[in-house]
Amino acid sequence: MNVQRCVIGNWKLNPATKSAAHELAQGLSGIACDAVRVGCTPSFTHLSTVAGVLAGTPIWVGAQDICAYTQSTGAYTGDVSAEQLSDLGVGFVIIGHSERRNYYREDHSLLVEKMKHAFAADLSVVFCIGETKEQYQTNQTLSVLDDQLSVLQTFRVPRGKLIIAYEPIWAIGTGLTPTTQEVIATHAHIKSVLASYHFEGVSVLYGGSVNEQNAAEFAQAEGVDGALVGGASLKLDTFAQIIAAFESAS
Ligand code: PEP
Numbered sequence: 001m002n003v004q005r006c007v008i009g010n011w012k013l014n015p016a017t018k019s020a021a022h023e024l025a026q027g028l029s030g031i032a033c034d035a036v037r038v039g040c041t042p043s044f045t046h047l048s049t050v051a052g053v054l055a056g057t058p059i060w061v062g063a064q065d066i067c068a069y070t071q072s073t074g075a076y077t078g079d080v081s082a083e084q085l086s087d088l089g090v091g092f093v094i095i096g097h098s099e100r101r102n103y104y105r106e107d108h109s110l111l112v113e114k115m116k117h118a119f120a121a122d123l124s125v126v127f128c129i130g131e132t133k134e135q136y137q138t139n140q141t142l143s144v145l146d147d148q149l150s151v152l153q154t155f156r157v158p159r160g161k162l163i164i165a166y167e168p169i170w171a172i173g174t175g176l177t178p179t180t181q182e183v184i185a186t187h188a189h190i191k192s193v194l195a196s197y198h199f200e201g202v203s204v205l206y207g208g209s210v211n212e213q214n215a216a217e218f219a220q221a222e223g224v225d226g227a228l229v230g231g232a233s234l235k236l237d238t239f240a241q242i243i244a245a246f247e248s249a250s
Helices: 018-029 044-054 082-088 098-103 108-120 133-137 141-153 180-196 215-220 236-248
Strands: 005-010 036-041 060-063 092-095 124-129 162-166 203-207 226-229
Touching (some): 005 060, 018 236, 044 060, 082 108, 092 108, 108 124, 124 141, 133 141, 141 162, 215 236, 226 236
Parallel strands (some): 005 226, 124 162
């Protein structure tokens, strides 16, 4: 079954200013994308600026986090809810990124609550999974991914709203990547797990040090339905080359 190919920029805590975010969004609005769905995830402070610039374009605007405790409003200092994001025109949210699992100690049950609220507000979810370097070196990758994916069986996942991003933690921001053959095998495994859950049409993206040099190889790899791109999504020409690589492989 063909799934939607996506290239999504995870801007993390970048850029420093609203005007730089505005400029990046304006640049993105001119990027040609047809077969590939292109997205970006600005900081909360830049979301409304970026959503404004990209309104009416095919570029999908997402958030990097969401409140786990309510879908709407309440006494949750510092949080932003699914309903608030939806109201801004946000279409999706990244959940389970290793930086949030690690720095903010986000565990399975918290991630499940976040996903439930996102889906209830009709947002799509990019659910990130991946192993540490030590787990990779000791051949635990697939069992770690099985465990991370297993939470998806504990609630109803609406059809067409879930994207998986396979991001080996040791590949994020390091310039290191697994081999293409390893990525192909891991994606095949992820897809077989999703099939065993009777999930259909779920795109599986690769993330971790994707750049303009390796994008074409990942784009042509069996079972790689796109990329989640961190650092390289902040440079417009580089991100455009990554998108072009996935466009031409589609
Ligand atoms: C990420 O943080 O999701 C990511 C893939 O980062 P980078 O592309 O910089 O490795």
